[in-house]
Amino acid sequence: MGRKKKEVEKKEYPWSDFQKDIFSWVEHDQGHLVVEAVAGSGKTTTLVKCLDFIDEKSKVLMSAFNTDIVNELKKKTKDRENVEVRTLHSLGLLFIKRNIPQVSAIPEPFKYDSYIKNNIRELSSINTFTLRGREFYRYSDNIKKYVDFGRFYLCQTVKDLDFIEDRYGIDTIADEKEVALQVMEWGKNALETIDYVDMVWLPNVLFLKPLGLLFDFIFIDECQDMNKAERELVLKCFKMGTRMMSVGDSSQMLYEFSGADPESFNTLKSLPNTKCLPLSISYRCGKNIVDFAKKIVPTIEANENAIDGQIIRNVSLDAVKDGDMILCRNNAPLVQIYNEFLKLGKKSFIRGKDIGNNLKSIVNSTKQDVLNADCKEDGVFVRLYDDLFVSRNKLMEKFDIDADTALNSPQIQNKLDMINALEILAEGINKSEEIIEKIDEIFPKRDKKDGISLSTIHKAKGLEANNVFIACESLMPSKSAKKDWEIRQEYNLMYVAYTRAKNTLGFINEKDFEKFDTSNSNSIAVLRRIEQQVNRVLGKTTKVIINEETAKSIVSNAKKIDKKIFTSSTIDFKATTNNKRKVNAFSNLLKNKKK
Secondary structure, rough: OOOHHHHHHOOOEEEEEEEHHHHHHHOOOOOOEEEEOOOOOHHHHHHHHHHHHHHHHHHEEHHHHHHHHHHHHHHHHHOOOOEEEEEEHHOOOOOOOHHHOOOOOOOOHHHHHHHHHHHHHHHHOHHHHHHHHHHHHHHHHHHHHHHHHHOOOOOOHHHHHHHHHOOOOOOOOOHHHHHHHHHHHHHHHHHOOOOHHHHHHHHHHHOOOOOOOOEEEEEEEHHHHHHHHHHHHHHHOOOOEEEOEEEEEEHOOOOOOOOOOHHHHHHHOOOOEEEEEEEOOEEOOOOHHHHOOOOOOOOEEEEOOOOOOOOEEEHHHHHHHOOOOOEOOOOOHHHHHHHHHHOOOOOOEEEEEHHHHHHHHHHHOOOEEEOOOOOOOHHHHHHHHHHHHHHHHHHHHHHOOHHHHHHOOOHHHHHHHHHHHHHHHOOOOOOOOHHHHHHHHHHHOOOOOOOEEEEEHHHOOOEEEEEEEEEEEEEEOOOOOOHHHHHHHHHHHHHHOOOEEEEEEEEOOOOHHHHHHOOHHHHHHOOOOOOOOHHHHOOOOOOOOOOOOHHHHHHHHHHOOHHOOOOOEEOOOOHHHHHOOOOOHHHHHHHHHOO
């Protein structure tokens, strides 16, 4: 039996021509390599095989984002003393510990939250007492977002943070960017504790030395997801003659809340003496699934020995079995499916504890004890919808757009998605503490291993299943995607979703999910009724924000115009021919600037 096992271990993997070209580069070439690898192309296996062509005296760093992949790499390289396997964050922590030994190695996740909370009134240039509860929460939350993304992108000025505002749709109230820069300056010196982002940020801004961290070879997995701080951290590990191989797939780049730099892939390609090679065969997906994915990424190829696989449509939830995976672009449909599975007696769980934490944070931000999901009385949902409509109106005023266009913007759609998810969770309960308990139950702290896996596409990166089903296919590409990078993101999402499937790629029947399409007339009418109801509860006037065409119609048909119907976006009738408008922005808070 022992001899047979040994023969199996020596059996050589049937390497493709793409992989052989990569091995040849490692063994014979110089400089750097960027490998454009399709989904399921055996990147990890290829990376490990590359070590066979490197001198054992060479010091090698292998880095991956996912701790599961790092642990897998550690197992496969445990007999190679010259190989160090780390996540980029653990690499950054090593930089910090070797340069500043007194820093605690245990991250403090609330380092910046606590500082902002305790010092916000002193840091701010506005009178924060003028901010109402939800506005104050959003103001402080915006500061934290700017601090996090600002560190990922190595931002130093307000202009740098303007990019963050646009890319991540941050609904800025006043001087959050200026405050964030102050907080980041404090963070550089408050080194008693560090948080997760500090690990990759501090080595750059403190110009820490790579003590014992210079390598002959550096291998980076999932390089398309690197943010600027991580990329610069890796470059600090270079010495004379260092060679780097970066493996990734620009079609799987998702700009979520990791600060992934959209230019990382191109920046790595532009390094001097850098070569590009493909890794185009998918060993995961069946041939028909690969053909389907080719509509988005034409370079993906099926393994000649792969099964055919199948694409099926109008799948009922009854047909989904234990071990299958359901993916959706948005959160709310997943919560509805979870509830349906409960009724059907099927085990399921939703991946993403951070999604659950976000939902809890949204509930807590309203400071309401009751839900009142029907919005007939004050409660969590009245406050959430009010916040939604206020944000929509601000977008209308800022960009001179109509209500429907503003409603379909990414930031408003994200808010509405979370509200819809909470509405489904609120079925049969009316206490805030009850919905918090329900969120903890549905979004477990650790992903379960049994049952049907429900996940947003963002959370499914790196995962696979024999049978994968897409819920609410019509949500992709999102109608809110207008800019080139937003549209590209939508197709990247679709590609990631399709290529999780090994044997079957199915699409759930959408007849029970029509309410999640906010572009249809019924959904728009429902939102209008909700807005009127919310304003009645809060004693507010439903504002009519009009464009110039509507104003002319009112003038021509009315004997007297009631000026109360106008919001701060009023028409300058003396300048209509020049299409000029008088707009009072939310920045009137700055009138109360502290002396």
